[in-house]
Amino acid sequence: MADIDVTVIVPTYNAEQFLDECLTSIERNVRASIEVIVLNDGSTDGSLAIMRAHEQADPRIRVIDKPNQGYGATVNRGIAEARGRYIAIVEPDDYLKPGMYDALIALARRYGEPDIVRSAYWRVWMAGTPRERLVHSVCYRRVHPPHQPFTLAECPIVIRFHPAVWSALYRRDFLDGRSIRFRELPGAGWVDNPFMMEVFASARSIVYTDDAWYCYREDLPTSSTMTRAPSLAFERWQDMADVLDRLDVRDRGIRETLYSIGFRHAGVAVGAGGLDDPEMRTLLTAMFSRMDPELVFSMDSVSPELKRVFCELAGIPPRRFSRLPYLRYLANEAWATLSANGPGLAFARVKLVLSRRPA
16 A cells, blocks of 8 residues: 555546546556546436446546535545545546656655645646637746745745646645645535645645646536636635634735735626625625735736725725736736737737726
8 A cells, every 4th residue: 555656536426428538548647556536426427337447447446436425525535545645636527648647756756755746737728619729727837936845935826826736746644644625515616725725835845847737628517617606716715814814824925826816706706797796795895804905905916996996895095006017917917828828818818807807
């Protein structure tokens, strides 16, 4: 058991369309010693039969069939059953390029087995359409730690974008020693957000690479992003803020990164008319009440319009804010996307940001 490098956990609910491709891609790790725990979370389609077929064909795969409990409880069951030195998570509607864990374990050994090994990933853009293609994730070429390994305070941008909990390895004794687990809520519940915050804020050593293997199918009709309640993003933001408070994390860069995540959600909500919704105003007010106004005012990534909304809901006298810092921020975002994926996505991203500006 001590010789298993990585336990790969695949929490599965009704994923028969993609599961065979997913498991086949995991099996294409041939140098690292892996075990694959595929958990059937009460699927009502043909997912269990696909798992069993792979279990019969590959001795590294073990199937756990259990009642439906949701994403967090299912991943936690996988961690409890794991025997590998590191934990990895794969969502059953995604897939890997060959050798992901072979490469990440080699990187872990090179740097003395850090708490976390994080990689960039591929976005499967326009998944399931004739325009489908792989594009670099937003974090690509954006994460520049001063050295390897590093801590979150030394490079907080590593958590600024998508939680991407599946594009990493987590040392199992680190998770156990800190008692870090997923929140157990119905469905998917966006529980990856507080888990991401807790593991990175707790880690004493993180390694990052821009090399990418994980292929993330975004915006599928069944994804939690597409089916979530509007309040869910703000509930999970509160959970992340609770994590930082519990760990007594006061670092300015980490707090600013948490705020940027919150304002990303706020921009979507306000752009969709959320200020006219009493429940949404309450959620925004509760989030803004936990933010340091002077830090908010210093953030170039927050538009003047959103800063004025912040002032209104936080009960702060209105101020005038220059637009130039925000325009520089947009230009930098466009350039980052342009250099990674070409002009089409860069212009589309800026257009999306501008469309979310409150009136």
